[in-house]
Each structure stands twice: as C-alpha cells, then as structure tokens.
Amino acid sequence: MDFNSLNFTIFCVNNVASQLNKSAKEVYHLMQDANIINGYIVPCYDVLHTFSKEYIVEDLISFMQKKGALS
Numbered sequence: 001m002d003f004n005s006l007n008f009t010i011f012c013v014n015n016v017a018s019q020l021n022k023s024a025k026e027v028y029h030l031m032q033d034a035n036i037i038n039g040y041i042v043p044c045y046d047v048l049h050t051f052s053k054e055y056i057v058e059d060l061i062s063f064m065q066k067k068g069a070l071s
Contacts, residue, residue, distance in 0.1 A: 013040055015057050016064075021061045034069035036060070 001009070016029040031037050040063060041048065047054060064070045 001042055004049075005042050008045055008049050009037055009041050012056060012060055015053060016060050019057050019068075020031065030064060030069040032058075034064060034067040036063060036067060036069065 007059075010040050013028045013031065015065040020027065028037075031041075041060075048059075051059075061070065
C-alpha cells in the first residue's frame with residue numbers, strides 16, 4: 001500500500017465511521033474482517049478517489065451491508 005492509498009483508506013474509514021456514529025477503530029475492524037480494505041478500497045483507489053465524499057461513503061456502507069459487515 002502506498003502513501004496515497006493509505007491516506008485514502010484513512011479518509012474512508014473515518015468518514016464511514018462518522019456517518020454510522022461508530023468509532024474509526026470499529027469500522028476499520030469491520031472493513032478488515034470483510035476484506036473491504038485490501039479487497040476493494042486499495043485495489044480500486046485509482047477510480048474511487050475521483051468520486052465525491054458522499055458517494056464514497058454511501059458506496060462503502062452499501063458494500064459493507066452486502067458483505068455482511070453491517071446489519
């Protein structure tokens with residue numbers, strides 16, 4: 001993971017956590033357990049980082065629900 005991907009991952013985790021009213025640590029573990037960070041955020045960084053914050057957060061929450069990371 002390079003510096004830009006790491007920064008983007010932190011951005012994603014913090015903004016999803018804020019939207020869900022959860023801690024960043026909890027959201028990180030949920031995403032990590034569902035392989036969302038290494039299986040989606042990092043490999044798709046080049047495309048994902050071009051979208052708005054709102055779109056990214058909605059997309060990640062939807063993906064977390066589909067992967068069973070959120071009820």
